Every structure is written in structure tokens, then in C-alpha cells.
Amino acid sequence: MNLHLTIVYHVLFQTPMTRTSTASILTILCFVLIVTIHLLYLQTVSPNLNINSTKTKRRKKVVTPDIMLATLVGVISLGVLGESNRPCFSLFLLLLYLSSKVVFYFLSLCFRSVTIRVATFLLTGDFRWYFPVLNNVTDSLFHSIVTLSRIIRMAEEKAKRFTEDSHDVSAVAYLANYGAHRVGISKDESCDYYTRWAKSGGYEKDLAIGRYNGPVFAAQAVAEFFPRGRNLVRILDVAAGTGFVGEQLKQLDFTNVDALEPSEGMVAVARKKNVYKNVYLDFLNGTKLTIPDGSYDCCVIAGGMGEGHIPCSGLRELIRITKQGGLVCIVMREEYLQYVEEYKDRLEPLLQKWEADGLWKLVSREIVKKYSFDNNGVVFKYSVC
Template sequence: MDTLSHNNAYDHNSQAFSADITITERMDYYSKWCRSGDYEKDLSKGGTYNGPIIAGEAISRLYPDDKNIRILDIAAGTGYVGEELRNKGYHNVDALEPSEGMLQQAIDKNIYKTHICDILGGTSVHINDDEYDCTIVCGGMGEGHIPCSGLNEMIRVVKPGGVVCIVMREEYLFTVSEYKDRLEPLMKQLEDDEKWEISDRIIFPNHFAGKSGVLFVFRVKCDGV
């Protein structure tokens, strides 16, 4: 990718993750960005944005033989992770995405079985406890995005023994006010409380625009086990 394209991608993404806009403004920005046709140009898989590839590979490692597991793609966007999962043979995947414009692009791709236009823990559509075998979040963690409390919701909707997988930019652990000194301690507290146990914490290069990423994998525990 040339330097100008790289800078445009970084600038557009920075606006989406700005701390100075409301949730409504953020969702409108995402919708306009993808409707302009620039979103998937700016965040090109295998180029600027490699997180979805890492996410798809993680699910494939975790469930190499069971392609029928129910998966919830949280902050599904235009369906990048869904495309990776479909290419690996996973077709029982639902999308949760609050931006109407982005979700419509995912719908047009015919990737997901169900499309939920809502935020994690929102009220528009209720997701039952223990509904999914696995949740995957890629690109949904950042300034003004999924709060720390979202971890509890991820656990709630996953069956005991199932998996919560989070892919995010590594630096956000230290630069996002919601996460700094809070996100990983909460992950550890949930482990101490026997809500889940960590399976992996892997740092990888070039998650987005040359920035490193981190992959978290947690196994949800049975009550009291």
C-alpha cells in the first residue's frame, strides 16, 4: 500500500475511534464511510487490516472439526470476519452490528444467518443466555466502542465450555481510557471468579496499519467449576 493510502486509512479510522463524538455520531460516521465505498478500500484485508484474518485462523484452530458451531460475530462491520469464517467452512454465524450502513453491506454479502442491528448489551434484540458456542470480536474494541462491561455480556451469551475470542490493537490496552489499568485486570478478575479461563494471549504484527494486535482466547466455565 502506498503512503497516501496508508495515511488515509489511518486518518479515517482515527475519526471513527475519536473520543469527541457521541455513539450516534460514531454509527453515522461508520455508515457514511462504508456507503462511500472507501471503508473496504481503506481497511483492506491482507493489506492495511489483518485482524479479521487472525480471527478466522483462531476459530479454525479452536474448532477444526466442528463447522456447525453457532458463532456470534460482535461488531461485525461489513462482514470481514464472517467472510473469513465462511471461507473456512463455518456457515452458522450471526452478526451483531450497530451501524445500519455497515450491517447492510454484510447483509448484501449473504454471509450471516441472522443480522442484529444493536450494540453489545443493547435492548433492541435480546440474546438468550448460553446462546452461542463462540463469540468473536475484531475491531470492536477501542475508544468509544465496547466498554469493559461488555466482557460480562460476551460470557453471558456463550455456553459453558464455549469460547470468547477478542482481537484488538495492542496499544489500546494502554491508550484507551476505558481499558487502561482496567480491561486486563477485569479479565483476570473474571478468571478468579471462575467465569472463564484464559487459553491464549498472543501479540501479533500488523493488526492495522502496521500497528501490532493482541488475540485473547477465553474458555467459558461451568458455574462453580
């Protein structure tokens, strides 16, 4: 909605026009009408996503009502542009607005669940997540539409399954998590998203144990590798977030734990839990960290793998900073190995190559159920050579 208001605002208030003209008055009235219709529309559609129900109510499809209104504004504004000394920019904004609405409408006809489409748009609060071409108008329109289709198909399929079949997982939590893993997201965008999510307080609630069990599996894997002397084991929690893994490790008597996390908002929450001795505000992206060689007995990752997250090259750094005989534990969603471009046909062959090169040795590869949102996870354990 912010995009809609911004574009109409430019047309109305950034374009010189005669205040007393009939076209100007009608345009302003249409602007007010669009805002009103938007608010009524949100009130109508929002209840379709019944979070507390184990099954989403099926209702008739609702089509965005301001498509025709937007066209009306465009027609009337053309008269206003006749009085403008600089019509080109305003015309460009109008065409961008109208074309995006039309394309969005026709794409929506390809998908069945209006509940998931609308929820994705409303709950993310960022129109760029739903229509990537508006994130950068210089991108190829074809590439953006393809990317959009992939996002919606996945979000619709999974969120629909969770909202209709699960007793525990809310669609709000799923969509919030998907926002951090959306196709095409960069590491900087991901970091900013996590900061906002953490500061809002939503991260701790949305990914509570039960919905997201990665930290539990990670701590258990580390505990199995270090059955004794756990207070002496020095651990680095990579992509530590708000400290979920740190909390689980502390419950298992691991008290010598540091954190590596790029999001300031996540780190701010993690510090309050007092589960980490040292915190490194940095990415694991393939560049050398400030941490000396062989500093840790164990490096563990849970939740740090995904679209726009830790690249394959970043994992090599964990071998460097882990002591000989130490553990590198990677816990991630299993399906990411099939469709995340960074990992598909790349991650496991690379891990196997490093084993063939004598850098580490596979201890175990285990599939775990209900890693997150009823999705299976995979736990890799490697002993550094």
C-alpha cells in the same frame, strides 16, 4: 469550511442592513474573496499529501491565508452591525469565528507537519474533529484544547510514519480509520460515522486485508479452537461491520454465523455478502441483549474495541450468551490497552477478575504483528466455564 461559510452567511444575510450601504457591499465582496482564497488554498495544500508515493514530499509550511481576511470582514461587519436591530447574535458569531481561527493558528505553530494537520482537516470533512470546542460551545475551552492536542499529536506521529515509511498504507485510509477512533468520540457518533463511511464505499477499500488484518487473525483463532465440525459451530460475530470476519470464517468452513452490529450502513453492506444467517442491529454496551443464555459456541470480536466502541462492561454479556466450554475471542489493537481511557488499567484486570470468579478460563493471550496499519494486535481467547 462549512463552519466558515455558515458564520459569515449569518452575518451577511441574517442581519438586517441597508442594501445600498458601502459597508454592505464591501462585506459581500470580502465574503466572496474568502471563498475564493479558500479554494485556491485547498488547491495549493492538497498535493502535499502524495498518497501514491512511499515518501511524502517536504514543502514549506503554508499558513491559512484567510485569518487576516476574517479580521477584515469582522471590522467591516461592525459597521454593518450599526444598522442592525439585533447585533448581539451576529457579533457573537463573528467573535466565535475569529477566536477559533486565532486559537487554531497558534496551536498549529506547536506542530511541525502541516501536511498532516491540513489532511486531517480536509479528509475528515468535519471541523469538529479538528477543534472539539466548536462541537459544543458550552464545553470548557481548556478541556477542548487539551483534547485537540492529544488528537493532533497522535494523528501527526502515526500518519507521518505511515505516509513516509510504508509502501502499502495510504494516509487517506489511516486518517479515515482514525476518525472512527478519535479521542472523545461517543458510541452514537462512532455509529453514525461508520454508517457514512460504509455507504460511501470507502470502508471496504480503506480497511482491505493488508491494511487491516484483524479479521484474518480472528478467524484463525476461532479455527484453532474448533478444528473439526465447523459447519455445526454456532458463532456470533460482534461488531461485525461489513462482514470482514464473516467472510474469513466462511473460507474456513464456518457457515453457521450470526452478526451483531449497531451501524445500519455497515449492516446493509454485510447483508449483501450472505455470510450471516441472522443479524442483530444493536450495541454491545453493557445492557442485556435479546439473545438467550448459552446461544452460541463462540463469540468473536475483531475491530470492535477502541475509543467510543465496546465498553469493558459489554464483554460480560458475551459470557452469558456463550455455551459452557465455548470460546470468547477478542482481537484488538495492543496499544489501546495503554491509552484508551476505557481500557487503560481496567480491561485486563477485569478479564482476570472474571477468570478468578470462575466465569471463564484464559486459553491464550497472543501478540500479533501488523494487526492494522503496521500496529501490533493482541488476541485474547477465553473458554467459558
